[in-house]
Amino acid sequence: MINLYRMRTLMRYTIKARWKVEKEMARATKITAILTGMPRGGAGKDQVADGAIKIDEVKQAYREVLGELEQMQRELDPLIDSMDNPDDRAVMRLRYIECYSPEDIAEAIHRTDRYVYYYLSRAEDLLARKYPDKVKK
Numbered sequence: 001m002i003n004l005y006r007m008r009t010l011m012r013y014t015i016k017a018r019w020k021v022e023k024e025m026a027r028a029t030k031i032t033a034i035l036t037g038m039p040r041g042g043a044g045k046d047q048v049a050d051g052a053i054k055i056d057e058v059k060q061a062y063r064e065v066l067g068e069l070e071q072m073q074r075e076l077d078p079l080i081d082s083m084d085n086p087d088d089r090a091v092m093r094l095r096y097i098e099c100y101s102p103e104d105i106a107e108a109i110h111r112t113d114r115y116v117y118y119y120l121s122r123a124e125d126l127l128a129r130k131y132p133d134k135v136k137k
Helices: 004-037 044-081 086-097 102-109 113-130
Strands: none
Touching: 004 044, 044 086, 044 113, 086 102, 086 113, 102 113
16 A cells, blocks of 8 residues: 555655765765874774764665655556546656655646645545555545
8 A cells, every 4th residue: 555644754754864874974084084184093993983884774774765665656656647637647746756845846837835735635635535445645
């Protein structure tokens, strides 16, 4: 079953996880510069190892979330294609397949935020009614 709420949560999480990976990579770069620039009595080596472990953990969590999100997107894609209204299809595709925020969708289709939220809600309801065994809002 495709849980649209879960998909929205995963989309937000992937943004945060990507930011965490970048932050840890920047931290590792700073630590490496300190270690190679001047010896610090070996105290920095534990920081490097801890940083490498943390980077690996964050990357693994990111890959798991991304894998779950991609699986849901593959399942949702044909259901979106089956929608009758082209506006519903476009808004759902941008939101759930392309991972646009509602504000970005409004800007992309030259509509108001309210219009996008209305169409998303309506399209989600339509899918949930049309496929009650596959889609949960």
